[in-house]
Amino acid sequence: MPPIAQYVFNGVVTGGILALPAVAFSLLWRLLRFPNFAVSTYLTVGAYVALVLNHGVRASIELAWLGALVVTGALALLVDRIAFRPMRDRRPFSLAIASIGVAFVLENVVRFVWGNDFRSYDVPVTRGMSVAGLRIGRDQLLILGVAVVLMALAQAFLLRTRLGIAMRATADNPRLAAVKGVPTERVIALATLGGGGLAGGAGVFLGLDASIDPLMGGGLIISVFAAAILGGIGSAPGALAGALIVGIMEEVGMLVVPPTYKTAIGFTIILAVLLVRPTGLAGARS
Amino acid sequence: MTALLEVHELSAGYGDSDILHGLSLRVDDGELVAVIGPNGAGKSTLLKTLAGLVRPRSGRIALRGADITGAGTRRIVASGLCYVPQEANVFPSLSVWENLTIGAWTAPGASNERARAVVDLFPVLAERRRARAGTLSGGERQMLAMAMALMVEPRLLLLDEPSAGLAPALQRLVFDRVREINARGLGILLVEQNARESLALCQRAYVLAMGRVRAEGAGGALRDDPEIRRLYLGG
Ligand SMILES: Nc1ncnc2c1ncn2[C@@H]1O[C@H](COP(=O)(O)OP(=O)(O)OP(=O)(O)O)[C@@H](O)[C@H]1O
Numbered sequence: 433m434p435p436i437a438q439y440v441f442n443g444v445v446t447g448g449i450l451a452l453p454a455v456a457f458s459l460l461w462r463l464l465r466f467p468n469f470a471v472s473t474y475l476t477v478g479a480y481v482a483l484v485l486n487h488g489v490r491a492s493i494e495l496a497w498l499g500a501l502v503v504t505g506a507l508a509l510l511v512d513r514i515a516f517r518p519m520r521d522r523r524p525f526s527l528a529i530a531s532i533g534v535a536f537v538l539e540n541v542v543r544f545v546w547g548n549d550f551r552s553y554d555v556p557v558t559r560g561m562s563v564a565g566l567r568i569g570r571d572q573l574l575i576l577g578v579a580v581v582l583m584a585l586a587q588a589f590l591l592r593t594r595l596g597i598a599m600r601a602t603a604d605n606p607r608l609a610a611v612k613g614v615p616t617e618r619v620i621a622l623a624t625l626g627g628g629g630l631a632g633g634a635g636v637f638l639g640l641d642a643s644i645d646p647l648m649g650g651g652l653i654i655s656v657f658a659a660a661i662l663g664g665i666g667s668a669p670g671a672l673a674g675a676l677i678v679g680i681m682e683e684v685g686m687l688v689v690p691p692t693y694k695t696a697i698g699f700t701i702i703l704a705v706l707l708v709r710p711t712g713l714a715g716a717r718s
Numbered sequence: 719m720t721a722l723l724e725v726h727e728l729s730a731g732y733g734d735s736d737i738l739h740g741l742s743l744r745v746d747d748g749e750l751v752a753v754i755g756p757n758g759a760g761k762s763t764l765l766k767t768l769a770g771l772v773r774p775r776s777g778r779i780a781l782r783g784a785d786i787t788g789a790g791t792r793r794i795v796a797s798g799l800c801y802v803p804q805e806a807n808v809f810p811s812l813s814v815w816e817n818l819t820i821g822a823w824t825a826p827g828a829s830n831e832r833a834r835a836v837v838d839l840f841p842v843l844a845e846r847r848r849a850r851a852g853t854l855s856g857g858e859r860q861m862l863a864m865a866m867a868l869m870v871e872p873r874l875l876l877l878d879e880p881s882a883g884l885a886p887a888l889q890r891l892v893f894d895r896v897r898e899i900n901a902r903g904l905g906i907l908l909v910e911q912n913a914r915e916s917l918a919l920c921q922r923a924y925v926l927a928m929g930r931v932r933a934e935g936a937g938g939a940l941r942d943d944p945e946i947r948r949l950y951l952g953g
C-alpha cells in the first residue's frame with residue numbers, strides 16, 4: 433500500500449484542479465446570487481473540446497487546452513444569454529434549478545455525440561519521478577503549477593484592476609454599481625467568460641490526470657460546492673484553500689471509506705461548514 | 719434660461735401601481751432645492767426615477783435642456799446627474815479608496831486629483847482610505863457616499879436623506895457639507911426627513927404628498943406657512 437503522503441500529494445493535485453471551477457462557482461454565485469450547478473459540467477465540455485482538437489486535428493495538448501478554455505468560456509456566455517439573463521430578477525432557487533437543467537442538457541449532448549466510453553488524450557508518455565518514495569507525474573506538477581498561476585492571476589485581476597474592482601462592486605450591489613455608470617451586464621459577461629474558461633481548462637487537466645467521460649464534471653459538483661462554501665462564497669483565495677482541503681480529504685478518505693462513498697466526504701464537509709462556520713474560511717463577507 | 723433640471727408631469731411607479739402622479743418641478747443652476755413630505759410620499763421614488771433606476775411611465779425629464787426621459791443609468795450619470803441613495807449607498811466589501819474609484823467610473827481621467835480634492839472636503843476619508851466601507855460608522859459612510867458622487871464633478875446632486883440615522887452633531891456636519899458643495903455652484907435636490915433643517919438650508923422647496931406636489935415656494939415662506947407647519951412640521 434502506498435504511504436499516506438502519496439494520498440496527500442494526489443489530493444493536492446486534485447485540489448489544484450478543483451480550485452478552478454470552485455473559484456468560478458464562488459465568484460459567479462456572489463455576482464449573480466445563485467449557485468450555478470452547470471459550472472462543473474463545463475469541465476466535461478472543456479475536456480471534450482480538447483479531445484476533438486487533440487484527436488481530430490492532431491493539436492498538441494497545450495493548444496487543445498487553450499482551445500478548451502476559449503470555447504468553454506464562449507459556451508458559458510451563450511448559456512448565460514439564453515438561460516440565465518432572461519431570469520436575472522428571479523429568485524435564486526429558480527435560477528439554481530435552471531442551472532441543473534442546463535447541466536443535464538449539456539451532459540446528454542456530450543453523451544449523445546461521443547457515447548459513454550472512457551477516453552484519453554494522445555500525449556507523449558512521460559516517465560514519472562520518484563521523490564522520497566512518492567510517485568510524482570510531470571503532468572501533475574505542470575497541472576498544479578498552471579492552476580496556481582491561474583488562481584494568482586484571477587486574484588490580481590480582482591484586487592488590482594479597475595475592472596476587477598468593478599466586478600466586486602457589482603457583486604456587492606448591482607444597482608448602486610449601475611447608478612455609478614458601471615456596465616454591470618458587461619461585467620457579468622466577463623465573469624461568465626472567465627469562469628467558463630477556468631472550468632473548461634480544469635476539465636482538460638482532469639482528463640489528463642484521470643480519464644474523460646460524460647459524467648466526469650457533473651460528478652464533481654458536490655466537491656466544487658464544498659470547496660466554494662468552505663472557502664467562503666466570493667473569495668478566490670478561499671476557494672483555492674477550500675479546494676485543496678476537499679481534494680486532500682477526499683483522497684485520504686479513500687483509506688477509510690470505499691471509493692463509492694467519495695461523494696459522501698464532500699457532503700460531510702458541506703454539512704460541517706454550514707453548521708460550524710456558514711461564512712466559510714474567508715470570514716464574514718456575504 | 720434653461721433649467722438645470724426640468725421635470726414635467728412625471729408619472730412612475732413599481733409594477734402596475736403608480737407612485738408619482740404627474741409631478742412637475744425644476745432646479746436651476748447652482749440652486750439648492752429641498753423636497754419634503756410624509757413617509758411614503760414618493761420622495762425616494764422621485765430620485766430613483768431621475769437616476770434611471772425606475773422607468774418613467776409618462777412625462778418628461780430634461781437635464782440642461784437635453785431630454786433624458788427613460789435614459790439608462792450610465793447615460794444619466796455621464797451627463798452630470800449624480801444620485802446618492804438613502805440606503806446601501808456604498809460598496810461594503812470595497813475599501814474607501816476603491817469606492818471612490820468606482821465613483822469616478824464615468825470620468826476616470828485625473829481621478830487621483832479629484833479624489834484629493836474630495837478628501838479635502840471629508841478629511842476623515844483620508845485616514846480611513848484602506849478601511850472596508852462596511853466597517854465605517856454611519857457618519858463616515860454618509861460622507862463616503864457623497865464623496866463618491868463628487869468624483870465625477872456632477873452638475874446636479876440628488877441626495878436622499880443624507881442625515882437619516884445620524885447623531886445631531888453629525889447631522890450638522892452633513893448639512894454644512896451640503897451647503898459648502900452648493901456654494902461651489904453645484905445644483906442639489908435634497909430629500910429630507912428633517913424638514914426644518916432642510917427648509918432653512920434650501921433656496922426653494924417642494925412639499926410632496928401621495929406622489930403629487932402639494933406646495934412649493936421659498937424655504938422660509940414654506941416654513942412660516944401655518945398650513946404646512948400643521949401638516950408637515952408637527953405644529
Ligand atoms: N421597490 C418597491 N416596490 C414596490 N413598491 C415600492 C418600492 N419602493 C417603494 N415602494 C412604495 O412606494 C411608495 C413610495 O415610497 P418612497 O420610498 O418613494 O417614499 P418616501 O417618500 O421616500 O418615504 P420615506 O420618507 O419613508 O423614505 C410607498 O408606498 C412604498 O411602499
Ligand SMILES: [Mg+2]
Binds near residue numbers: 761762763804
Ligand atoms: Mg425615502
